[in-house]
Amino acid sequence: MWESKYVNQNKGDLVVAEVKIQSVTKMFGEVKAVNDFNAVIADGEFVSILGPSGCGKTTMLRMIAGFERATYGEIYIGDKLVSSSQANKFVPPEDRNIGMVFQSYAVWPHMNVFDNVAYPLKIKKYSKQQIMEKTTRALELVHLEAFSKRLPNQLSGGQQQRVALARALVGEPRLLLLDEPLSNLDAKLRESMRFEIKELQKQLGITVIYVTHDQAEAMAMSDRIIVMNQGVIQQSDMPEFVYESPANQIVADFIGLVNFIPAEVSAENIILPSINHILYSPGYRAGKALLAVRPEHIVMTTAENIGVSGTLLHKFYLGDSIDCRVAVKKEIIRVIGKASVYQHFQSGDEVTLQFEKIMVFPQD
């Protein structure tokens, strides 16, 4: 029903939407909002840029869209250079043939649903018949065909979001940018929209760059996640790698839950002075380090077993799981496990902890 992947009716438009970002830096006054960003996003890839608010992810997206000018560096979309500080070249947003969805939806309140979605086609001077066909198809794609005559203020947030999505897709762009598109929706709707956006991307085979601060969203949808902090890329990997082997302490802390314990690494052992424990674990670089263990990678057993001894302080019942706080010397360690396994433990119990999987981050 959609045009096949490599046919594009707009003459002169890019056919392959590989996005290449080379050494891009964005300065706001003295502040480096984005610092030496390098990435290649393959055609048809779904990439999330993930990070806390203020990390520069939206600024990076706006530079790809053409709303901000990179202070240094080059951006290519397909084989077209759209932004270059060296060549002093800058293609304005209207000439980049990109679809974009904004956090606030940015659905125009003075136009009905149909006119909102048809707008990019009207601007590109398509014939009346083409506008009718393409707009109707885009509305079908987001299941809004019955709402075409409604005004935006008669729609729910989720429906407005679909209008924005249809408008972004109607011009058949090869590249779709999404700026926290789901953060204004309620939790249930958010989960179903995640699925829908992912399905649409697979169906249309377009390249998607998705900006979010919600790690679950990024994990669920992306082929690859670029984690940013303070303007700098921390890691760029498949979701499971970002979670299982974070590149550094910042990524480990931001993605998922983690216990940090100060450590001394020697040739064969990791010494943990604050909990008075030594792990036999060769292969890490010697020196000061931080041991990171995810709460779900710790097994809590009764006191007679071998491991780290501690006292169960609190347990919080969360339905499917139980979230525990265990005091071990000066540290308080968080342990999460299945409710069925941990339900017989009581606050005050002496327990033993076993670390199933550890991460070590050197500190010097």
Added chain:
Amino acid sequence: MDKKTFLPVIDLKWIVISIAVATLISFTVLPMLYLIFRSIVVDGVINIENYREVYNNIVNFSAFVNTFKISITVTAVSLLISFPLAWLVGRTDLPAKGFFRTLFVATYMIPPYVGAIAWIQLLNPRVGYMNVYLQKLFNLSAAPFDIYSFSGLVWCLTLFYSPFAFITISRALEKMDPTLEEASRVSGATPFETLYRVTLPLMFPSILAGGVLVFIGVASAFGIPAIVGMPAKIEVLTTRIVTYVYMGTGKGIREATALAVSLMLVANAILYFMTYILGKKDYVTIGGKSMRPNLVELGKWKWPITAIVGAYGLVSVFIPLASILVTSMLKSLSRPVSFDNLTFEKWLAVVDNSQYMETLSNSFITASIAATAATLIALFVAYLLVKTHAKGRRIPDSLATLGGATPSIVIALALIITFSGEFGLNLYSTLGILIVAYMVKYLTMAVRTIAASLSQVHSSLEEAALNSGANWLRSLKDILLPLIAPSIVAGWFLVFMPSFYELTMSIILYGSKTKTIGVLLYELQTYADPQDASVLAVVVLTIVLLGNIILRKISKGNVGI
């Protein structure tokens, strides 16, 4: 808890608020109703005899038509100037935007009659500075401009009333979610396609609202039409009303009431028209996280546009102010402007003139009392509006708005006929009637400012004080007032300044011992000594400027006239 200690707390709150509301009603609604009553009741029967008599006079009829013609022309020109200016300042990479923004609203804080005086000095057909200069420069046989004309009047009014539109439009532009425009750009629209397909339609309600403000402002204006229009034999409703009141006869007052009610109807008709249209097209365009709009690059047009905009600022603000200043310092008005023809002698003479100084002090006293009383009432009106859920909590605020929206001349006339002893209260020719008039007209300024800041204070803060055992007045004093103090001071100045230089109401309300600075300036300019008028205008401008500087300091740039 003991019930006895709890009940009086509630009572006190409502007693205080009722007093504020009662004051408002007796000084706003009752006089206006009485004005309408007097205009349609002749010899104890309801009829339209008054109106027929008034409009049979061709001068009055043409004044009515002129009011319409002038207001519509000025509104149209103002919108044509203001939208592009607001867009340039809000959405493009125009340099020195902060400076231009201040410049375009500068005439808003200058008393219009001072502007009229300046433009007469500049474009008087015989000796206007600008006329003489242009005549010499281009070797013309006659003066190129005549301020005493329809276009002269429109020019002057546009300069002084277009800021209403500029302020309304640029505020709305600032609040508009920039992603609405970005979505258009990314859809393939150029900045200019975006401007007319998205920005302009979305701004339509604000443009309309700005236009209505200009229209009502111009239709109610007295200073400029009196100083520029009357010598050109262009009469409008306000100037006719003043003429009738000056006759001092019962018949004169009666005919004035008919004209005043006509003016009120025109203003209200426009307001309802706007509400009707807006009812269909009110969009919420506020939202989004990136409130930093993507600036349109003017490219090669940047410097030509900056030059045009700068020239407009120069002509609309700097040249008139310079003209006033130079005139106030001339040794001899008949000799050309040069350094050896400048002196401070006139200034010293004005300061020495006890009559002038008494007038200044009258204005200071009335404006201060009006500002203090209005701020106090505004506090309770705003509290009632923002912090309570009482039925009818919007009524006092609407009354304040009504006062602000009613043409000044109508308020003044209503006060004259109501408080000349007919209802047991005679304020005629006292400072009291001036104070009441200023309060009624400018109360809404204080209410708006205080309400805006009150709504920022979460009610839990006050509840926590009550919970800690403070009564309502105590919690007001300990919690609310300290938190909103800047807005209270700002509200005070917003009433004080326009009251201080007020002309339209003062001109028919003052008595022999209660002349105000606005009236004095008008009389000096029109009948006696234009140079003294310029010196006093400099004094007024200095005080207004100081007031604004204080206001901006207090509100950290958020409020200013």
